[in-house]
Amino acid sequence: MFHHLAKAGIPMDELLEVVVLLRANVERAAGEMVLLVERHIVERYGDEMLPAEDMSQLGDLIWRLRPLVEMAGHAEAARAMEIAASSHLGDRLGTILEKMQHPPETTTATDARPQRRGRHSDR
Template sequence: MPNLPPSSPPAPADSSHPASAAPRNEYTVDELARVSDTTVRNVRAYQDRGLLAPPERRGRVGVYDDTHVSRLKLINHLLTRGYTLANIQDLIKAVDEGHDLRSILGLETAIGGRWSRERPRKYSLVELMQMFGDKASPGALAKAVELGLLERNGLSFVSGNPTALAAGATMAKEGIPLADLLDAVSIARPHFNAVAKALVDLVVRQLDRYEADALPPPADVPALVDAIWRLRPLASVLVESEMNRALEEASGDYLGGRVAAIMEKKLGHPAQGEVAKRAAPKKGKGKK
C-alpha cells in the first residue's frame, strides 16, 4: 500500500470522507511492523492487550497510521528499559488519564535509577591478575562473582564499581588476604542492605501521602521528582558520615589497643593513653 504524505490529524474511519481532508501515512500490518522495527506477531499481541489501538477497517484490510508507529516505538523503548508489558500497560493507562509520560519516567528514574555515576568496566583475566597478582585465584574470582562484585562476560569480567575494585586490589597488595577481604564484604553486606533500606524508605516515603496503588496527581509529579533528586545525595552524605564515624571508633578500639600493647611490651610500661583508659571506670559498671 503506498504511503501518503504525512500530516498530524488522522482521517476518520469513514472511507467516504471528503478528499479535502488532510492526508496521512497509512500502513498495512506488514508495513507497520517493518517501519516500527517489530513483528506482525507483536503488533497482534499488543492489540490483544489493549496497548495498541485497532486499525481502521477498509473491507477486509486493516489500515494503520503514524499514531500506531509512535505507540510501537514507545513500547519498544520501554521494553529496552526493562519494563514488562504489564508495566507498559499501566504507564499507557496513566498517560490516557492525563499524566505526562516524561514525568512518570522521571519519577521512576529518581526512585529506582542508579545511585552511582560510575560506568561499568570490562577486565580481562590478565588485567585482574596484574591488579591482584597471585591472589586472584579461581576461588577468589568465583567468590567475587557470587557477591556480584564481578560479572562474567565470556572470557572477561565486568565490574559495576571499578573504584571499589581498585581499592580492593590496593588492599590486597598491602598484604590483606583477598579471601579475608571478600569475607568482610560478605559479612558487612547485610548491614549495608539494612542501612540502604532505611534511607531509601525516607526517600520513597515522599509517596506515602498518595494512595499506594495510584500515581500522584499529574501536577504533583514534577515537584516530587525534584524533591527526591535533592534527597538522594543527602542520603549518601549521611551514609559516608556515619561510616567514617564508625571506622574511627572501630580503629580506635582495636588498632589503638593493639599499638598500646606493643608499646607496653617494648617499653615496659603502658602508653599514656592506655593508662588513662585502664584507670577510667567502665561505662555501666558501678562500684562493688
C-alpha cells in the same frame, strides 16, 4: 581498590567477605531511607495517582536523597572506622606512638657509675 590491603598480607577472600557485609548493610539503609519517603509522602495519596506537580517534586526529592545518603554513609563509615580502629588497635597503636615519641634512653658506662655521696660529691 583493595590491592593495598592485599599487598600488606590480608587475604582477598576475607576482604571480599567484608565487602559483602558492607553491601548488605548499605542496601538495607538505602531501602529504609526510600521507605521513609514512601511512608511519609507517597502514601498520602493512597491508591490514587500522584498529581503531575507532586510527581515532579517527588522526583526532585528522590534525586536530592541520593547525595544526602551518600554523604551520611561516608560520614558514618569514617566514624565507624575510627571507633573500630581505636577499639581493636588503640592500646597497641598508642604504645607504638609513645615509643616513637619517647625512645628509651641508652646508658653509657659513665652513666652507670654509682655516684659518690658525701661532702666532696659536688666536685
